[in-house]
Amino acid sequence: MSKGKAKEKRGGFLDVVVTILVALGVALLLRTFVVGVYEVPSGSMLETIQEGDLLLGEKVTLNWESPKAGDVVTFESPREPGTTLVKRVIAVAGQTVDLRDGNVYVDGVQLDESSYTLGKPSYSLSDQAGSAGISYPYTIPDGYIWVMGDNRTNSLDSRYFGPVRVSSVTSKILCIYWPIPDVKAL
Incomplete structure (x- = not known):
């Protein structure tokens, strides 16, 4: 050669x-x-997100816009550093959350959550061992959000660990991209 x-x-x-x-x-x-890829380890977001679903989250808008009510977000667990959780934002700083008769109220208005909770009741978790002992009505402090899993009867969320720092939010979920039968925008 x-x-x-x-x-x-x-x-x-x-x-x-x-x-x-x-x-x-x-x-x-x-x-x-820019983006994060997450695997859902539990059923706390059933029926919206299935256990084992793969999610695509975007990180860019968090630089100038805080999460808003209705967003599905990922964040670092307040109780288990290094663990990423996926929940729905229910209320933001300055809003008041109340739980009455299994329903969620934000600023005195009952939320219509039938499309994602399948009518499951939302009760306080303050009486569970290790909980933050939240009493209602509860006003979300500045720099925090209130998150709850869609599977209200099987989710440790703000009812258990209290509000979540906005600075610990790692992404807003865009979609489920795997498995194929579960693919959808969120």
């Missing part, structure tokens, strides 16, 4: 290696700052 062809082969190989390294770098940057 001539010297020129060997040099050309090495150059082609080097181009492939550089391309792969750049692609990996871009993927790492996207994963760190």
Whole structure:
């Protein structure tokens, strides 16, 4: 093989290696700052999200916009650092949450949650061992949000651990992307 062809082969190989390294770098940057991929470990968001579903969350808008009521978000567990939880935002700073007769009220107005709770009642978890002991009505402090799982009878959420710091929110969920039968925007 001539010297020129060997040099050309090495150059082609080097181009492939550089391309792969750049692609990996871009993927790492996207994963760190733009999108997150999450696997749901529990049934706390049933029937909206199934156990084992894979979710795609976006991180960019959190830089200028706080989560709002109705958003499904991921955040670091206030009780288990390093654990990511997925819940629905029910109320934001300054709003008052109340639980009466199995219903959720925000600022005195009963929420219509039938589309995602399947009519399951929402009771206080303040009497459970280890809970934050929240008493109702409860006003959400500045810099916090109130989150609850859609599976109200099987979810440890703000009723248990209290409000969540907005700064601990890691993404807003865009969609379920796997498995195929569960694919949908959230």
